[in-house]
Amino acid sequence: MRLIFLGPPGAGKGTQAKLLTEKYGIPQLSTGDMLRAAKEAGTEIGLKAKAVMDAGQLVSDDIVNAIVAERIDLDDCSNGFILDGYPRTVPQAIALEKMLQDKGCPLDAVIELKVDEGALMGRIENRVAETIAAGGKVRADDMPEAFKKRLVEYREKTAPLSAHYESTGQLKTIDGMADVKAVTAEIEKTLSAL
Template structure:
């Protein structure tokens, strides 16, 4: 089962991906984690990425796709994987398709958590307040201004990825405003055919 998770920050992708991992035994692939692992392991692509990062640059789509390509060849990803937070742009989606095709693989589905973005900001503010009240550190991403900036970046750059996959009939929309368990049930229903 090869899945892409789409949705704005704070929609619950990480929570739901963890549940899919637990139930189906496929890894959740975070490009950030994979990038750090490739650099630490000093893989050929990791060495390239480190050089770019050390120079203060952003890692190119080519390097990110290379890291994803290496990672999905690992044994735990043979049954499938969840891409969360990638692809972020249309160019990355196209490059991902080309890379998967070169490996004779296809995506099974694209799950998109649909949320009311105004309520999403309220949800993040509440989460930060609850963390403060419990004496816990507030996640940097839960600062309302930081979150709004991330949301704007998502709407500007990443929201175009959904229509790309929708045009191919691969997107299944899930109401992300339901309770966590209701969202999980809707996802499981959507995945039942795979």
């Protein structure tokens, strides 16, 4: 099963992806994790990413696309994967479609978690409070001002993916405002219908 999760930051993509990875035995692939792993592995593309990241610049689509292509060729992806945080833009989506077509492994679905952005701030505040209460370190991008910037960036760059995947017939929209178990049940119902 090859899936993409869409939705703004805090929508619950990571939570749902974790539950599905356990159920289906497929990995969740996050762009950040893939970039860090490629950088640490010292692959040719990883070294290119490292140079860009060390210079404090954004990694280009070409490098990100190549890292994703490299990652989905690994054995743990043979039964599928869940992409979380990639693609971020329509050009990346088009590159991914070509990449998967060339590999003979098309996407099964794009799951979009629809949420109320006002409620997301409450979710993030709860996540921050829970992390602090557990003695953990709060991610810098979960701080309120950084989170607001992430929402703006999502609306500008990533939200257009909904229309793109709707036009391909792959988009499945789920109410992400329900509780975790209800969202999981709705995702599983959607996947079983594929």
